[in-house]
Amino acid sequence: QVQLVESGGGLVQTGGSLTLSCAASGLIFNWYYLGWFRQAPGKEREFVAAITWGMGSTYYADSVKGRFTISRDNTKNTVYLQMKSLKPEDTAVYYCAGGRGSSDYYSEHVYTFWGQGTQVTVSS
DSSP: OOEEEEEOOEEEETTOOEEEEEEEESSOGGGSEEEEEEEOTTSOOEEEEEEOSSSOOEEEOTTTTTTEEEEEETTTTEEEEEEOSOOGGGOEEEEEEEEOSOSOTTOGGGOOEEOOOEEEEEEO
């Protein structure tokens, strides 16, 4: 059974930093590309960042480019999202996801497995 478990969310002030972790089990981790998505209240879920399975190429939404960094540790079956210079508009539930077989990393439809989400709240 595949499980993705996020952690590291919390309350932070504007300009602060947080690092989210997502631990995976039940899958051959380094076969999968991994992504982070987020959903704010009343909004649709949106792409944040992704990292590929091979070269570890990274992709970011324009809204987080330069502030967020995605990385993966295949020895720990874990993907991370370092978030800096946080803004109130970054407030959302953050989800990690894993998939195979596509290069459309920005689309949630190409991810097969999802975590339960972790809340990030940025106070102004």
